[in-house]
Amino acid sequence: MADKKLWTKYQEIDFFTKSLEVASPEQLFYTTEDKKYYAYWPKKYKGVKTTLQSRNAFIGAYTEKWSLELLKDIARELNVYAVRNVVCEELELTKGSPADVAICKTDSLIQKPEDIIAIFEVKMSIVWNWELLKTNSDYSLKCLGDYQTHQGNPGLLRSDSMLKAIGKSISVRISSLNSARIPIIILGNTPVTKSYYTKVDNLKNYGIIQGFWSLNPSPLDNNGENIKSTKIEGFLRFDSFSEFRNNLLILLKEEQMFFAGMRTKHELGRFVEIANKEETYERKAEKLLSLMRD
DNA sequence: CTGATCGCCAGCGAGTCGTA
């Protein structure tokens, strides 16, 4: 199988090209004082700035669809499906807050926990800065620099995006024991900040989130230094589609082993009984997780 | 002072829900 491409500058050009077919330049770019179209405010820009909001929904939709296409190929190998906006009430994945993408045994939007194989939360941004140029009534895009040259804080580099991904994952984990065997992966296209290195490793250790995976092989220009992996691989950067595919297949296989052999129904039932003596749902969940951990 | 980090906040768009 030909190696598919991960996230590169090409995807961002494609995003703007496709979006310009349904949206105006003013909806997708900032307009500088000298009438230039920029994707982000450059770091040194001192003029009057506005905050662009109309682009956000387009970015969310594009990156989720792009992730879906990558996962579809891997799902097909396993004779299962990659589905966008999956609803599963038991796991508190509601219509208002569905799973961005999930790998499932059926292709339905509404799923039962036992048919969900893996859950993916997509947190991707426009990473580079771009200028939209008009040439002969046509458009072209010029890359102005990587994310260190502009004011925006894309994707997983944002602390509140990280906290949101963690919060949603915990919501799924504590919703039902039936989520216990379902891996949750956060897909991004940037590294995570240093202050989250130990956090992502701990989240993996505790079994809450199996990985923060960046699908952007080189987010910085000029071979800028960027992390490949944290100590126990809570964060991973993939450099090729096959590397991504291999890791995902290994994860799904490991989870099946964990499910089959690690805990008996008797043990699980006893843990629930002990955990149920705690006062709040949150405490019950913490107790159960701590019992499952050792 | 400068640069980095954190989390608050905003507007947009899609979807939901109540009402007639």
Next chain:
DNA sequence: TACGACTCGCTGGCGATCAG
């Protein structure tokens, strides 16, 4: 069924804070 009010998740700029 049609429609408007409402909610929620998306994103990124901004002020506050801190280290050097």
